[in-house]
Amino acid sequence: MNQETEKTLAFFGRMTANLTHEFKNILAIIQESAGLMEDIMAISPLARDKYQERFNNSMNTIKNQLQRGMEMASRFNRFAHTPDHNSAELELGETMVHFCTLTERFARLKHITLQADSQKGQEIKITTNPLLLYMVLFYSLDACLSVLPAQCEIRLISAKKDENAAVKIACTGKQAPSPEQFFTGLRQSNAWGELENTAAQLNAELKCNTDDLCFYLILK
C-alpha cells in the first residue's frame, strides 16, 4: 500500500469511527426509550395511567432519534461518495456546511464550536477533487483543535480571495492563544504537515494571516 492510500484510509477511518460512535449513541437512546415503554407496559393496567405522558415522550424520543439517525446516514452516504470522481463541481458554502455537520463532534468533544459561514448571497462554484478538499478541510480542523483551548470557536467561511475561491479558517475565543503561539502550535502539529502535503496535491495555496488567528485555503 502506498503512502497516499494509507493516508486516505486513515482519514476515512477517523471519519467512520466518529460517525459510527454517534450512531451507537442514537441506538442506545432508542434502546432505553423502547425499554422504558416495555417497562411501563409490564406494569398492571390500573397503575399505568401515571406513566402515560412518559410513555408518549419515549415514543417521540424514538421518532426524533430515528430522524437524527436518518439525517446522519444521508450525510455520511454523501461523504462516502467523495472518492467517486477526481473532479466535480461543488458549491463551496454548501460544502462547508456539509463538512461541519460531519465533523462537529470532533470539536464538541473539546468544547469548541465549529460552524460554517459564507459571504452573504454569494454562491461560489468550484470544480475540484472532492475527496482532497474534504481531507484538506479535515486537516485544517484537526490542526486548529490541537492548539485551541475549550470555549473557542472555529469558523469555516467560503469566500473569494484575489478572484479565487477560498476557505477562510478563522478562530476566536477569550482564552485563545496569541497569533504567534497559534501558528507555532499549528506548524508543530502532525495535521499541519498533512495539510501542506494535501493542499499541494489539490493545487491549493495555504496563506496565513499572522496578525490574527486565521488562515486561507485558496483553491486555484
Next chain:
Amino acid sequence: MNDSIKVLLVDDEEEFVTTLAERLEMREFDPSIATSGDQALSMVQDKGFDLIVLDLMMPGIGGLEVMKQIKSVNPDMPIILLTGQGSTKEGMEGMNQGAFDFLMKPLDIEELISQIHEALGKTSA
C-alpha cells in the same frame, strides 16, 4: 433490594442517561445523573454514591480522567464504564486503571443491574 443503592449515571447524551435513570428508578434504585465530567466530579464530592456508571467519551474531561480523579479521592468507589466504541480496547484500558468492568452501548439493563450487584458484592435478584 435495590432501594438503598445510590448510583450516579454519567453520560453527555442527556436523553440516554435520563431514560436509563427512570428505568433504574422503576427497579427501585436511587439514581442521579450528570451530563459532563465536571458535573460528575462536583456531585461525587457532595453525595455518598455507592457506585458510578461512567461514559468513556464525553466532551471536556473524558471518562478515564474523571475516573482517575474520583479514584484519587475515593479509591474504593466501584466504577462501571460505558463505551460506544466497537472494540473492547478502551474498556480494558479502563479496567487496568481501576474500573470494576465495562459495558458496550447500546446496553442491556439487566446486564447493568447484574454488574452493579456484583460490584457491590450483592446477589442479583
